[in-house]
Amino acid sequence: MNYLNEFRKFISSHYLYTGVRLTLGAVIPCLIFHHYGILSDLIAFPLGTLLIGTTDNPGPLHRRRNSLMIAIVTCFAVACITGYLRHIHFLAFFEIVIFGMFFSLVGVYGNRANSVGLIALLVFVFNIDNHMSGDAVLRNALIFSAGGIWYLILFLVLQKIRPYKLIQQLLGENFVELGKLLSVKAGYYFAKPDYDELFNQMIHQQVILRENHETLREILFKTRQIVTESTNTSRILMLMFLDSVDLMERILNSQQNYSNLHRAFDHSKILRLFGTYITWLAAELQEIGLSVQSGFPSKPRHDLDEAFNKCQRTFDSIRERSMTHENVEDFIMLRQILNSLQDITERVKKLHRATRYDSELSKEYNINVEIDDFTTKQEYSPRILLDSLSLKSSHFRHAVRVTLGLMIGFLVSLFFSVGHGYWILLTIVTIMKPAFSITKQRNLYRIAGTIVGAFAGFLTLYLIKDDTVIFVIMMLAMISAYSFLKINYFVASIGITLYVLLWFNFLNPEHITAVLQDRVIDTVIGSIIAYFVSSYILPVWEHTQINQYMKAALDANRKYFDNVSQIFTGVQLDINELKLHRKEAIIAMANLSDNFQRMLSEPKKQQVKMEEHHQFVATSHMLTSYIASLSTYAQTVGQSYLSDEFKPMIRQIDRQFESAIQLIDKEENASVDIIKESLPQNQKLLDLLSARKKEIKEMGIEKSAQSPARKALSDFKTINGLFELISTITIDEIKILQKIAIGKV
Known part of the structure; x- marks a missing residue:
């Protein structure tokens, strides 16, 4: 790894840019409020800026703007409902069920909606444990929303100044x-x-x-x-x-x-x-x-x-x-x-x-x-959400796990003296993800990051007495936290813990020791709850989903192959269709690979037939590569090498794709006899190869290098060889799928 390049990449990346924007967006109002002595009364303002700002994922301007406005309105409503009802504990459980299920399920509408749902749950958690009077609920909700609006204005201004950044x-x-x-x-x-x-x-x-x-x-x-x-x-x-x-x-x-x-x-x-x-x-x-x-x-x-x-x-x-x-x-x-x-x-x-x-x-x-x-077409029909209300849906199972985890965490915070009990719920909400492997990783990073951050906070407060220096360290911790939030959760957890502790030190320095202890204890409790709920409550293991990714990869590669191969039979090239099928094949291959990588992080007993699945991922990668190579020749010299002899080869490879898909679908009439058939030979190629070898033998390398047959043979042999490789790979995939289906090693 070139560490200098990695550093340069990070310094100019949108991750650091986002971290600086969020930090300055929260700190500048704090400095103004502190100057006028009203910071403690308006502490919800920077909190609103930070939370609403984290929903700002990269994307088109109108989508980013709309998601920020939806997040502001949603969080205002959640803060009001939670604030007015928090003293009635049995109603809090109904809120946990409703909010936990709904805001986890909205993930079916994509990452942007999922971010808004996550922030809405965090707002719910912040308000369910707060001890404010009823009259202050609306005021704090408005202040929180004002912080979100401030971030929205900041985002729009920066976008106007640097639209291409x-x-x-x-x-x-x-x-x-x-x-x-x-x-x-x-x-x-x-x-x-x-x-x-x-x-x-x-x-x-x-x-x-x-x-x-x-x-x-x-x-x-x-x-x-x-x-x-x-x-x-x-x-x-x-x-x-x-x-x-x-x-x-x-x-x-x-x-x-x-x-x-x-x-x-x-x-x-x-x-x-x-x-x-x-x-x-x-x-x-x-x-x-x-x-x-x-x-x-x-x-x-x-x-x-x-x-x-x-x-x-x-x-x-x-x-x-x-x-x-x-x-x-x-x-x-x-x-x-x-x-x-x-x-x-x-x-x-x-x-x-x-x-x-x-x-x-x-x-x-x-x-x-x-x-x-x-471009990705994201539908927002209510039918999509309703169709997800099934145990077959991974989103629904995730919503159930989050809801149950919040219930357990809330009960622990009620019946045990755990200090800042809402930190338990915050840990559960931020750690738990639909995939067990990601939840497990974030769990470890959260615990380790919290411990390291708490230790760093203790050393900072013990060794440094200058408030200005502590403030600078807090700023750097905030920038690190929000810069690494999407790329390294361990570093982000260290930064979040450090800046939270230093923030509390400025607000209430006499209780900082208790805050430091509570942060570690509550995080560990929340992590333990998240781990057990993710492991034993309706878990979704990757091996139960890999079939759909394998089928998608086969389907995409088949369409890509059909589109490319027909060009060699005289069909007119449609560059738009070709690029579309290329995109779908690459996406399907990457999704399959991603699924397999997540499987590697799961418990050993859930890593079913890993060797066969690894072989299928590898062959799918090779298959897409070979079709892409064939595509290059189709676009450059395809019309020069038209041949009817490619047609039986294409038909046989299509039958191989069909057999593989039938095996995945477990169709009773799935036929695998195709693997016993040899791909038809291309007589034209054999004639060209024989003529070229004869030229070399009779004329020598130097003289025969100028022969027109050299270039024709090179291209034609490569094209034919790619057909043969694609056929070989699809047969290999059929054999791998047979092993997966009948459990042979």
């Missing part, structure tokens, strides 16, 4: 992660690669990139300013995003049989040269990402033209010395890698220019896709 930050992060993906790819070319570890790293990067692409698509395609505005900046940003999607496909479709490559070329050192050059390209992509984030033009780190020419010369030299009619297929594979490197090199050079917002480059801006097809 969030897009630049997300786009820059996307290029950094693309660079990491390419860096992992370089590992396949060095000596003795660890294929399993490299594959796991590839999967991890693809999950990250899928999330980045989805967020960027939503912002870019649903923001009228970006889509229709003709400013140079907006055009360049859109162009860079579209190039990043194509670049990711190019990286994925460069999949090769690396074992054969090392067997054939390890002695020549050319693979190590390729690996080094790919590492350089990865470094260039990361530099581009960091420059886009910071808003400054990027500067190339290496002379890419000279480096690529060296790769080209080495390849030519080895081919001249070593290629024979027997190993021509190995050199075809090496040539494909060189072509991919050339394409990626040109793309990287173009992106370097784009960071300078070159007006000439922006003239290439052209959206040739249907925007509505490439």
Whole structure:
């Protein structure tokens, strides 16, 4: 890991930007109120700013604005209802059931609605334990809402001043992660690669990139300013995003049989040269990402033209010395890698220019896709919520667990002396997530972060007596807390605990020791409750859901394959449809990988048939890569290699997909006899290969290199080979699904 790059990435990221915005949004009013001696009376104001501000997830301006307004209104209503009824304990249980179920279930409407629901539950928790008079309830609710409105105004003003900032930050992060993906790819070319570890790293990067692409698509395609505005900046940003999607496909479709490559070329050192050059390209992509984030033009780190020419010369030299009619297929594979490197090199050079917002480059801006097809459509029909009222729904099960956890926590706070009892409920609400693996991880991070934060708070107050220094530390803790909230919950928990303790020290210094003890004890109690409820109350284990992800991956890959393969039979290319199927295949693959990764964090007894599921994830990744490679040829030379001999191959591969899907659906008529059938041979390819070997044998390498048959054979063999690989992989998936279905190892 390049720690300097990671630091630069964080410093210019939207995570730090958000942390600073939230911190200043809360602290500036506090300083003003403190100056006038009214801070203790208006403490709900900064609390409203912080809570409402955490619902502000990246996305289009109108969605962010609307979610903030909905959060303000919802939290005001919850604060009033809870405040007026909190002294009637039996009604509090009804509130827990209603609020716990409803605000957990709204997660069916997506992450933005889920954030609003979570904050509404936190407001409920804050007010259920507060001991204010009835007349102060409305006043505090209004003050809290005023804090939320203040954040809304701050957000709108900053958005007006820097409308492209969030897009630049997300786009820059996307290029950094693309660079990491390419860096992992370089590992396949060095000596003795660890294929399993490299594959796991590839999967991890693809999950990250899928999330980045989805967020960027939503912002870019649903923001009228970006889509229709003709400013140079907006055009360049859109162009860079579209190039990043194509670049990711190019990286994925460069999949090769690396074992054969090392067997054939390890002695020549050319693979190590390729690996080094790919590492350089990865470094260039990361530099581009960091420059886009910071808003400054990027500067190339290496002379890419000279480096690529060296790769080209080495390849030519080895081919001249070593290629024979027997190993021509190995050199075809090496040539494909060189072509991919050339394409990626040109793309990287173009992106370097784009960071300078070159007006000439922006003239290439052209959206040739249907925007509505490439954005997530979120429905808000009540029917969706009603349909989730079933034990088959993971959202409903999660809502039941949250509600029961809150009930237990509330009872503990009533019958035991636990100080700030609402901290127990806060811990339960913030830790519990629909997936057990995420709940488990956040549980550990919350306990460890609270203990470390409490210790840091104790040392700060014990060693430092200057209030100004303590205030600065509190500010830094707040920035850390809200900067790391989405990326490292352990660090965020440390920051939250530290700044809460220092905040209480300013408000009520004589009781700070009790506060410190209560914070640790209440957090541990809440974590224990959350763990047991998540483990034993209607748990949703990942192995019970993986079938739907496997089927989605198969369906998406089949549609992608059908769309790409038909081009070689004479069907007209529809670039919009092709890109749509590519997007769906990559998303389905990333979702499947994400599900498998969560399964790894579950108890061992719930990790059912892990080896087979891991094999299926790996083959799905390879399948998408091979189809993406076929897509590249379809778009560039597809019309030059039309052949009726591809039709029976396509039909057989489709039958293989169908058999795999039937196995997942456990259909009684599922037929697996297809795995015994050989893929039809392509006679045209056999004739070309025979002619090329004859040329090499009779004319020699140098003279035959100029033959028109060389290029035709290289492309045609690659295309046919991809059909064969896709067929082989789908047969492998059928065999894996058979093992899963009947429990064989």
